[in-house]
Amino acid sequence: MKATIKLIKKSRKFSEAYKKSIVADFESGKFSVSQLERLHKISNRSIYRWIYKYSPSSSGVILHIFKSSN
Numbered sequence: 001m002k003a004t005i006k007l008i009k010k011s012r013k014f015s016e017a018y019k020k021s022i023v024a025d026f027e028s029g030k031f032s033v034s035q036l037e038r039l040h041k042i043s044n045r046s047i048y049r050w051i052y053k054y055s056p057s058s059s060g061v062i063l064h065i066f067k068s069s070n
Contacts, residue, residue: 014042019050026051 022040025031026047033051037044 013045016054020054023050023054043053 012023015069022036026033031039032042033047036042036047
């Protein structure tokens with residue numbers, strides 16, 4: 001008989017100031033969304049939602065900018 005273990009993820013709440021600081025880091029060019037995701041252990045879906053909501057330059061369109069390694 002095998003025991004089934006189910007991990008329960010707790011829902012985390014982030015302050016508006018924290019969300020805006022994540023967006024500011026992204027907009028300044030310091031970090032990409034994937035870097036912020038790994039650094040803060042937040043889903044990229046949440047980060048993109050915050051960018052859409054809190055970015056002063058966001059008009060419903062999010063551009064993905066890829067830097068060349070050359």
